[in-house]
Amino acid sequence: MVGCTCSILTSMKASSLLLLLTLVFSHFELTAVSPGDRRRYQSNPSAAKDYLFPGTGFFKKNRDPIKAEQAKKWFLAAESKEKAGDLGKALDFYENFAKRRSNATLLRENSEVQLGPESLFRAAIIRENRGDWQKSFEHLRLIAEAYTEYNFEKVAESLMRIAERLAKEKLPRKWGFVPRIRSGNQDRRRLDQIAGLARGPKFAPRALMALAEIASKDKKDDEAVDALERLVNLYPDNYLCEEAYFLLAKIYETRVTGPAYDQGATLKALNFYEDYIILYSKSPPRSKHEEEADYRTRLIEAEERRDLAEKGRKEMRETLAASKVVVGQFVEKYGKYYMVRWEELGNKPALQFYNEAITTAPESEAARAAEKKVSELRAGDD
Numbered sequence: 001m002v003g004c005t006c007s008i009l010t011s012m013k014a015s016s017l018l019l020l021l022t023l024v025f026s027h028f029e030l031t032a033v034s035p036g037d038r039r040r041y042q043s044n045p046s047a048a049k050d051y052l053f054p055g056t057g058f059f060k061k062n063r064d065p066i067k068a069e070q071a072k073k074w075f076l077a078a079e080s081k082e083k084a085g086d087l088g089k090a091l092d093f094y095e096n097f098a099k100r101r102s103n104a105t106l107l108r109e110n111s112e113v114q115l116g117p118e119s120l121f122r123a124a125i126i127r128e129n130r131g132d133w134q135k136s137f138e139h140l141r142l143i144a145e146a147y148t149e150y151n152f153e154k155v156a157e158s159l160m161r162i163a164e165r166l167a168k169e170k171l172p173r174k175w176g177f178v179p180r181i182r183s184g185n186q187d188r189r190r191l192d193q194i195a196g197l198a199r200g201p202k203f204a205p206r207a208l209m210a211l212a213e214i215a216s217k218d219k220k221d222d223e224a225v226d227a228l229e230r231l232v233n234l235y236p237d238n239y240l241c242e243e244a245y246f247l248l249a250k251i252y253e254t255r256v257t258g259p260a261y262d263q264g265a266t267l268k269a270l271n272f273y274e275d276y277i278i279l280y281s282k283s284p285p286r287s288k289h290e291e292e293a294d295y296r297t298r299l300i301e302a303e304e305r306r307d308l309a310e311k312g313r314k315e316m317r318e319t320l321a322a323s324k325v326v327v328g329q330f331v332e333k334y335g336k337y338y339m340v341r342w343e344e345l346g347n348k349p350a351l352q353f354y355n356e357a358i359t360t361a362p363e364s365e366a367a368r369a370a371e372k373k374v375s376e377l378r379a380g381d382d
Contacts, residue, residue, distance in 0.1 A: 052146045071104035075115045094123035117147035131172025137162045144197045156198040163190045205238040239284040245276040246305045259322035273313040321361035328353030347377040
């Protein structure tokens, strides 16, 4: 009886182990055929781009490229409907290319039309004109990610235009009466996507500056600082860096809480103000990507920023000097309770802070107070 029981238990353990191994190996098999499998992408580099498309079908997604004949049929039908003014039908045909990739081309007037990205671009324009800017942006982003050989400058210009409209203009109503709700998170995400896609001096700096402005408006100062630092570090020669340095200084200035508190933000603001004054005593020249009217407006605004930077630097120096006076007074009064060799050092530590206050902002009230304390301590030493 015992032997029989042991045999049954052994059989149960073996079957459980077999079931466990089956589950483990089935997991690895599923992972291997998943869209994110790295080995399959390495063997077929274009496969990664196919999964940017949602595919067709309900239970099983078909992400195979659209057959050339079908792609041509859809494109020509869409083009015919668009010319006839039936934009709704044209949009239906064009947006078939948003579900699956198409490598089909059409030769027209000695030039080759790439049906996939061209259809998505036309769909984006129709969506933009209809007021559906979010969908338009998604079509353009898909072109930039999936069809890198397409006219990127045209796509990036449209991406930037729509992202700025989404972030700054009043959103058109859906169907003419349903209000669309603005999302600051989505606005910032779109601009961040453009900065990642459009790596170059024409679009990425504009996207980063717009991202910083929107983040500041939404009280997301850390995101604004990140965008501005990326701008000045990645594109140091871009004319927008002049404004970026100033905005960084202003953001850190808002974090200053007074002379009795930590002076990390004060030092940051002071450094950015000083960098701004040194680097941009003259405004950067006009960029080839900048309109004449925009350039003239920038010159006027830069003059105002320089005046504000001088004022900001003075205020930060005064705050820092006042902080050193506060520390000097604390050391003078309580240093004997915690400083090693206090009797030997005497008033030297306090004098050091008072002298630093005078050096930091010689014309400030804090410097006058520090000079008075220095005179008193030196008279007492005598």
